[in-house]
Structure formats: C-alpha cells, structure tokens
Amino acid sequence: MSAQKRGAETKGKGSNKHKRVDSADCCVDEDKESLNVIEDDSGKALVVCDVEIEEYDGTELDLKNKCISCEKNPDHAEFIPIDEFKLQHLPPTHRDKNLYKLIKSMADLTVRIHVGKVSPYRPMFWPDSDRIYKPPKEDRGKEFTGSGRIVRIEQFKNGVNEEDGGRESDYTKCWCSKCQIPPSNVWWECSVDTATHNVFDGVEAAHTSLRLFFDRESCDKVIIEKVYLIYNRIDDDKCWLQFATCDQSLGNRLENMINRYITIQKKVYEKYKPNRDTDKLTFIVSHPHGCPKKVSIGHWMTREKRDEHDSTVFTYSACTCPGSSGANVHFPGYSGFPEFVHIGVNGLGFNTCGANIADY
Template structure:
C-alpha cells in the first residue's frame, strides 16, 4: 500500500506533512495536471510558490492585466484582445472533495478512491440554454447549507472540463464551481455554483460536461450575455488567428486566481468519425501547471480547420502540453 493511500484519511496537522501528501498525490495522476490539497484552501498558495514546472510563474498574466503586448505581433489585434477578455469570464475553478469509488484500477487517483482529498481543476462554461434559465428550480441538494428547508436555485449551466477532473455523478454532486475568481485572495466578486450531474463524458477522449445550478439568481443571465458578446466578435477574430500557430490558455493554476498564458500551437490531430462529425486535439506551449486540467485552450486555425478550442488534459514534458479530445460538427464550425 502506498504512503499516499495509507495516509488519506489521517488527521495530520503539520503543514509539511500535508504538503508532502499533496506531492505524492500529484505523482499518482501521471501527466495530468490537477492540483490537490490535504489542508483545503490553506495549502494552495504554498503549492503555487513551490511549483517546479513554472517556477515564479513568469509566463502567466493575471486576467485583469491582459493587454495587446502580451500577444505575438501577428495577432496583436484589438478584436483578439477583447475576445479573450470576454472568453476569460467563462473560465471557472472547480473544487471537489470526493474521489469516486467507481474510478477504475489504474485510472487517475485510483489510489485515493473514497478519500476526501481536495482536488482543484479548471473548466469553462460551455452552454447556458435559454429554456433552462429559470430561478424556480427546486434545490436538488438535501445537504444544502445556503437555506434551511425547501428552496429554489437557478440554472442550468453546462461546464466543460476533463474527465479525470470530474469522473462521475458522485464527484459532480460534490463539486463547487467558482466564477469570476480573478483577484488573488479576494473572493468578493466570486459567484459559486454546484455540480448536479455528468451529462457527457468519455474516458479515452478525457472530456466531461457537467450540469450546474446556483443560488445566485443572476448568474445564468450574466453568462448568456457574455456568450452573446463574444459571438458577434468571433468572425473577425477567427480571420486574425487563422494560420498563426497561437495557443491561449485561461486557467486557475494551483487552484489560485485566474491567469492567462500564451504560446505556440505545436500539432493538430484530426479524425473523421462519421458523416457529420470529427474529433480533434492539440499539443501546444501555452503554460500550464497543476490546477489547469480542464482549462479552455484556444488555438488558431489551419489546414482547413477553423480556430477552435479544447480543454487542457496534461503535459508531455515541461514545455509541451496536450488537450482532451473535442469535436467539430458538419457545419465546419465548432460550438465554441
């Protein structure tokens, strides 16, 4: 039995011990990039400081400080800048304190099945469907701490992440989704939703979509407005990005505040899977760290494919990262 597995449910008050356990747990996930903590939020900043993949995090920019000079000259266009700023509002932090017993042997964190170890990943709002923007949905959680007795929530919002971050319904129902966590150590603007269920996932492709609801009555309408804002900008942005081998990631490194990173697109894999659909995935050099699994990564178009995006999956070495699988539809345009 590994050291990490034997200590999962122990109460260990010393910070050096919880940091050690977190290091061991990170190794258990192979090349994926979930952040873990055995001391809840308290150890996340220490994990950031001690990061050995991107020491000092000089290749990140806080999302509120994104400017044109952060982009390569070939894509220094105000439309691209505004598009990324808008899309950054869709990036969310996911935290989960349940590791499902259904994770199979050999799968990420299988040694921690049944534990309450906190995992942190990233994700992106993939859909806010107007027929489901309601504020009168009965709260589905019997253990809800927001309000005593029967009450309502708002939703539903679909969040796209990696499957190794959220494996199944048991984990989804124990997942908190933080919106607008943009300022370090300041949660005054953060709105939180809670996962309800996994609505689409694939082990081989490593992607996952979960439904979420919130007690905030305005969140769904806000996210729908954000989607309308970037949709109108997309045609011009796609023209600027096309053929320039750029990759952009918006993520929550180490479970901390939201960051922007940019690099090159290395490779685009693409395969037809039917008359009306094909899958694709990417390798790229936009910086990532533990905590970035599931984060949206946008890449420029080329070889007949439009500029597009996929969630971050893991790394293939310190400088090379890879996405999950995602899909392109018959129209030739991904539902970005």
C-alpha cells in the same frame, strides 16, 4: 437527461492495438506511440498523459503553498494575471482588439472546479496502460482542483425554455442549492465544459463545487455548491457539468457574457482561419494551483488526426500547471466542437488537449 444528470456512464474500453504515428508537425500518421496515444475498439485514440489536477488538503493556504513550491514553472513568469492582461501581452503580429476581447471574454466564463471526494469507481490506470490515472492511490483521500468554462446557459420559466421552441427542463422549479421553499419558477441552467479526469462520475459530481469570477484574491466569492454530471467519456476526456441559479443578476450576467463570447469568437475565427497553420497561436485561461485565473500564450506544435471523423489532438507550448486540467484551449482560426480542453503533459513533455473535432 435526468438519468445523465445523476451520473452518466463512463465509456472507453481499450484494446491492445497500438497504431504508430509520427510526432512531426501536422497530421502525419506514424509513431503515435511516442505521443502516448492508444486506440480503443472503435478505432478512436485515447490520449494518455500526466493530467494536471492539483491534489491538496482543501485549504486555500495549501494551494498557495503548492504554487510557491511548483517545480514545473517555478516563477510562473509566463502566466499573466487576468486583471493585469493587456493588449501588449499579445505577440506584435496579433495585437488585435477582437482577439484581446475574446481572451477576456473566455476568462469571464472560466471557473475553478473543486472536487471534495474521489469516486471509488475512478480507475487506477488509463485504459490499456500502466500510466496512473490521477490522483494516485496514496492521494485518493485528498481533495483536488482543476479548471473549466461555462459554455451554455438557458432560462426556464415553469420548466420551459420559451426561446428554444418550448424545450422542457427535467424540473418545473429551480433546483439550485440556495432555493428555499417554495423554490423559484424562473431559473437558469448553465453547462460547464471540463475534463472527465477532473470530475469522473456522479459520485464526484455530488462532491463538486465551482468558483466563478475568481480573478484576484480580493474578489467576492461566488460559489456554486450543487452540480450535476450530464456527460462524460474517458476516451476523449470530455465532461459536461450543469448547475442552476435563480439569482436574476447572476443569470443575466452569465447570459450576456456567453452572448459576447459567441459574437467575438466568430469574428476571430474568420480573421485567423486563413493563416492558422502558419501563425499557430494558442492561448489558455486556467486556475493554476487553484489560484486566481491566469492567461498563458504560446503556439501549437503538432496536430494529429485520431480518426476518420477528424477528431484532433494538439500539442502546444502555452504554459500550464497542476490545476490547469480542464481549461479551454483556444487555437485562433480553428473551431473545435465542443471546445478543446487541456488535459496534461504527454510522454514527450508537451502540453496536450483532449481529442476533439476540428474543422479542416
């Protein structure tokens, strides 16, 4: 894995084949071109869209100004600040305590991603498309921000995870940015799920930081300054980052949060699976414009299988803005593996996630 940490190979060469798929509801197989979906050589589909990273000058003031001047959602009325989110914000048919707890739990693990340098290897266009692979050329000297979620945590002692059959880390000591000489021999490694267009390769990962628990402007700053790239693919726009911490309080806190999320998610999945295709509820927790995290609630509109493995693309009405790219998108009753990740707006103006495996 050490080679992957230092910069995984980005895959996803495309061909000129275009299979047409209908944009009508639920797994119809015509007019895919209207959804800006392109097939690569393996028969997988690339979802080509306007991604929602937020380019800025690196200052919090510029992010606030971006929020004020937003054209997509000028008043941001459909975004609910996470510290104001209540059970009553859910639709009357879904005012379920476990669903509410799941959204709060997902928010606990949502992070703001800051990328301080654009890689020279980042393409200018999506594969086999004339659509710009953001940021555009004129903004490639800027910094940008997106969202992600912590999805896994492991504790290591002397390089061994004693709870996972003795699985070994690539390291024998903690590798976090705060470790002094000698570094700690007990630490946690955390994986973050986001989009490849947020952190394209190892070059960008080396200039990436994460802000945790950014729930309000006045909250303490918890910044992760050392991040490795462990997986990325341009074809499904999936990216996994990894960071380490030897802060026992932070490690235990994140471990408890992830365990709570897993427990609640299973309950919500079982409850909503029977009616998932009629309710179509959707929610997202993200950092629009790099500001404190917000919840948005809506419904999914289309669900398209993209290959024989049931890789699926959803479109949905839950609000997003620049800065929402990479945020987890949740469809109660569906169990994506890995999680569904928001990537942007397709050619029809619908919010869309990257393709992922969905149970049917």
